[in-house]
Amino acid sequence: QSVADLTGKHVLISAGGTREHLDPVRYLGNSSSGKQGYALARIAAARGAKVTLVAANSELPDPAGVQVVPVVSAQELYDEITGRAADADAIVMAAAVADFRPADVVEHKIKKTADGAVPAVNLVQNPDILHTISHDRARPDQIIVGFAAETGDADHTVLDLGRAKLERKGCDLLVVNDVSGGKVFGSDLNEAVILDRAGTALPVPSGSKDALSGVIWNLVATHWPTPRP
Numbered sequence: 001q002s003v004a005d006l007t008g009k010h011v012l013i014s015a016g017g018t019r020e021h022l023d024p025v026r027y028l029g030n031s032s033s034g035k036q037g038y039a040l041a042r043i044a045a046a047r048g049a050k051v052t053l054v055a056a057n058s059e060l061p062d063p064a065g066v067q068v069v070p071v072v073s074a075q076e077l078y079d080e081i082t083g084r085a086a087d088a089d090a091i092v093m094a095a096a097v098a099d100f101r102p103a104d105v106v107e108h109k110i111k112k113t114a115d116g117a118v119p120a121v122n123l124v125q126n127p128d129i130l131h132t133i134s135h136d137r138a139r140p141d142q143i144i145v146g147f148a149a150e151t152g153d154a155d156h157t158v159l160d161l162g163r164a165k166l167e168r169k170g171c172d173l174l175v176v177n178d179v180s181g182g183k184v185f186g187s188d189l190n191e192a193v194i195l196d197r198a199g200t201a202l203p204v205p206s207g208s209k210d211a212l213s214g215v216i217w218n219l220v221a222t223h224w225p226t227p228r229p
């Protein structure tokens with residue numbers, strides 16, 4: 001592809017891990033560093049796209065030429081992504097989003113009590129952003145890419161679980177990460193398989209998150225309708 005093959009396209013990317021606060025200082029979170037989402041943003045900008053990066057709690061520097069929108073929680077990420085979806089030619093959900101949040105956020109720091117009682121934490125479900133934007137498309141020509149962090153289990157391979165997730169979420173491409181043994185989170189490397197809409201596995205050479213980002217944008221570009229001459 002040419003170096004500026006994404007010129008004229010607007011891409012919306014999520015990165016990092018959401019935090020769901022229990023009180024002002026404690027939260028439920030995950031160890032996403034944001035490296036994968038930031039790599040996608042950097043590479044898309046370098047290939048000429050207008051890039052909006054909705055970043056949850058990443059400490060990485062803003063990539064050059066990219067509009068960065070910081071968020072903390074899954075609900076904030078939902079609001080920013082759904083609010084901007086109609087303006088995007090492609091949306092890539094690389095963020096690790098909490099499925100649940102505490103039902104109540106306590107205003108002051110939760111303290112230990114003299115009787116040793118342990119506080120109960122009630123959880124409620126967060127909205128599923130990828131499911132929402134895929135099933136209720138803001139634009140028919142839009143390409144939506146999800147990620148899946150899977151470990152497999154006794155009865156299912158990582159790919160089995162990825163195919164079931166692709167079906168449920170309804171996105172066009174799903175990047176399935178094998179995160180068993182703590183791989184991928186925080187690393188500069190990735191080990192992924194990309195599933196297309198039909199569930200066919202597209203080979204990705206193992207390598208850097210930058211290299212995977214390049215493969216993802218190549219695939220997105222082939223899915224966009226070809227402009228009439």
Ligand code: PMT
Pocket residue numbers: 016031032033034035036037074093094095096097098099126127128129130131145146147148149150169177179184185186187209
């Ligand atoms: O940030 P790094 O350290 O570089 O690590 C990269 C990564 C491992 C975080 C990333 O590559 C990755 O796999 N991201 C997806 C992690 C994840 O939350 O997977 P999931 O299987 O729980 O979710 C599936 C998809 O649905 C994801 O695209 C997620 O963004 C989306 N989702 C999940 C829950 C929810 N409530 N709303 C969502 O949109």
